[in-house]
Amino acid sequence: MSLPPIDLAVFHENGYVRKQCRVTDLWFWTTDLSRDTCGDTSEDEYTFIGKPLIQGYDMRGKSLKDAMREAFLGFFENVGHTRINPYPVLARWRDDIHLTIASIADFQPHVTSGEVEPPANPLTISQPCIRLTDVDAVGRSGRHLTTFEMMAHHVFNKPNEGKMFYWMEECVQYCHDMFTKTFGIDSNEINYVENPWCGGGNAGAAVEVIVGGLELATLVFMNLEEHPEGNVELKGDRYREMPLQIIDTGYGLERFCWAAAGTPTIYEAIYPDTVAWLKEISGFENVAKQWPKLNLDGVLGEMSRLSGIMNIEAGVDGEKLRSIFIDRLAERGFELSDEQFSSITEPLSRIYAIPDHLHALCNMLGDGLVPSNAKAGYLARMMARRTLRLRDDLGLDVSLSQLAIHHLEVNLGNSKMKQTRDGLCKILDLEEQKYIEMLRKGGNVILTQLRDLDKSSKSIDDEVLFTLNDSHGIAPDMVISLAKQSGWKSVKLRIGFSAEMAERHALMAKQAAKSIVAKKLVEASDSLPATKSLYYDDVQQREFDGSVLFCSPLSGDDLPNGATHGIILDRTCFYPEGGGQEGDHGTLSTDSNLRNVLDTRTSGAHIIHLVNGAFEVGDLVRGSLDWDRRKQLMDHHTSVHIVGGAARRILGPHIYQAGANKSIESARLDITHFKRLSREDLDAIESMANEVIGQVQRTDKSELNRKDADKKYGFDLYQGGAPKGDMIRVLRISDHDVQACGGTHHDEPGQIGSIRIIRSAAVQDGVERLHIVAGQAALNYAREQDELLRRTVDIFGINSEDLPRTAERFFTEWKDQRKRIEHLEAEIVRIKTSGGDDFSNSKDGVRIVVMESDGDLKQMTKMLKELTLDANNPTLAILGSRVGGGKLMIATTENTIASERYNAVEILRKISPLISGGGGGRPTFAQGGGSNPDGLDDALAEAKKVLEI
């Protein structure tokens, strides 16, 4: 069955009737008996442009947003909801998405799975969100944004546990009350559309709230999960009811503002000052003056009304869109030429997009994101580059950081950020430099790629455009404009090319999405009790007794040498590989058997000991840890936390752990930073880390509910990645570093002894990798370095202080001598070729030299050059050498009778078989070799025979 109609008392009480939309076929509720479209179709125009639907909000921009937000949150607080502070736009509590794309994302996956209690229930929130999927449409459609605030009220019902707060009836009632009472919208303007929602394995009934042709809210009643035997069918998949029933709502704050302002576009409602400023400095005013007869305001108003019914999404063809727009405007009495339309809409769409892009950029960087060429950081770089591109297209003389400062002051009201304003500007200035560098390089690449293209060509090859975009970062339209500047006057971008490129990218992404599922180590039943981990109770424990619950041969590709069986015990103090810390080693033994534990890993709730032999289920075993190894791993793990904290203190709040690994030899810590680190930076971090070891007496380990942990420490807790489950282990090293971490750590940092940062390397743009050694490993490292130095110094027989100077001297001398050898070799060649002439004959005015040489290929080449260079002495030279299986080289003096009469390649082909080889080259210069040096004499003799001398 499908979902039943949404038939609610609130509809009937307010005079709504249920009808089916003749355009979309969806059912909807309306008070207008004559209405036959749901309101959000290609036939429903925006009705609020110039006629605001929400009264009493005369302010614009940030103050309008603030007032709207407050009215919304206030309303829901009054009806029993708890207000929750917004989450960051960087979704660091999640490992499946980079950005917060909806308010419900705050509570996924743990709250929505029922594992973790929500921070309040029911709750209300206004969550800044970033969605980059429609970034192309921003500015052009009049309504698209990459960054918006999703206002919401959420309810998490568990009817089975008697926790049922409210469902559809109350939800829609609240929504209706808020629209009509708080915002004074005429209920005749509101349509409710039934449109079931599904996504990510869940589904449910949903209601879209359409006001004045604009979708202002979506109310989702998520109570279904995908299941093969489910009794509800939606869009081809089967679903069944689930124990947790969630109300997920989303109200677009910016759209509320737009409906209250009635401006031609949403951008004028929320970024009025920036739009005005950009219009001024880009000289947009002059556009209108070009055509005094044109009613610009009228055109713009009409265009925005049209935007409401035109589906301007990402990837839509610009050319096609333009002609449709011009036709539709003409129907409405606004005659515009192609040129007029372009010169109005192109700058305008850029002016609109800039504040939106800046909003995304400031939010992302404000949360501490560092731009990069991969992963989350790429999103920031992309937005920065798009903004720069828009700026350049408008010809604005402002830097990216100046734009950002304007945005911070005007549109963000200097709201609090994690990143400092200084840091933000530094990052953006660097981004601008990199952008300029990219353009410069790209310009060269374009010229190279187009070199063979005729100047009168009308198009550029598709493959060239793809390569320039994907590999060099130059978008197709930019290639075209650069090509025009460089002399290819008539090139044009093929219509539909951008859409095709987007399709191609989508296809590539689809192919890449095929993931490989790792093979399970052992097939242990889920009913087996979870292993009790002793290492959290006492991190110092080295021995324990346990009983074998499970034993089976191992499977998988990545097994340590010698490991044959996987053992699960009821309890263990072996730490399994996780959080970048390698698994423990040691032994498991009974009275009769002793097995080596070669690695320890997890599989679900079980800890698997990878051993070199079997045990019987029920055996009582004594486990004994390789303590030196564990101690070293702990030294490294705790050090990584300390170094991370020191790096953040010294480099800035954007320092975030991008990855870490702890082995016994060393540890690696990847941190996000926008610049390469100098040795001075590393020294400063290292010093602070060692101070912490000396000063902090004890580390503080606690186990907190996720809800409390989030509240107490915020999301910087999840440096090491998003942990699973309800309870979170938190390691706090004084106020130096706090992190969620399941690894094993020292109780006393002092036990580490010392920390050294060996070096740093760039993992990707924006991520630095620190190589760290601590404890015994630090000592070993120092000894190895000493040993290296000692051995090197022994070779030279000098004191270590003199090493750099001596090495430099040796290197320069070696270079000088190599050069001198070359000169001397050349001298030998000259002597050999100029003197005696024992080897040369003369035939019909051509000197013929046939001789054996003892040099290598390079030397022979030089000799030939000497012999055949002089045009006044036409020469045919044949050289042979026994080096490397025998070599033959033949050359003639170019452009002389020698080269006319003799073909070097032909002669070579005739004689090279005698040394069992082949060869080739140009008619005036041939070379070949063989595998029979003893045949050289025969080959040279044959040459003489062929030449008849």
Added chain:
RNA sequence: GGGCGUUUAGCUCAGUUGGAAGAGUGCUUCGUUUGCAACGAAGAUGCCGGGGGUUCAAAUCCCCCAACGUCCA
């Protein structure tokens, strides 16, 4: 996480089907002229990113690695 590109003189970059490592710029010296500078001549400068392989022969073809860049998820 995946795809693609780049790596050659101090710098910016060419280098075709494997067959003699190049241009521009900068540098050194000399000359002409001189306000800056311009011009002429000569010259020096290369582990062709690293390692393996194929070949008589590799900057060039194949494999691995690295650095840098770039697009997409």
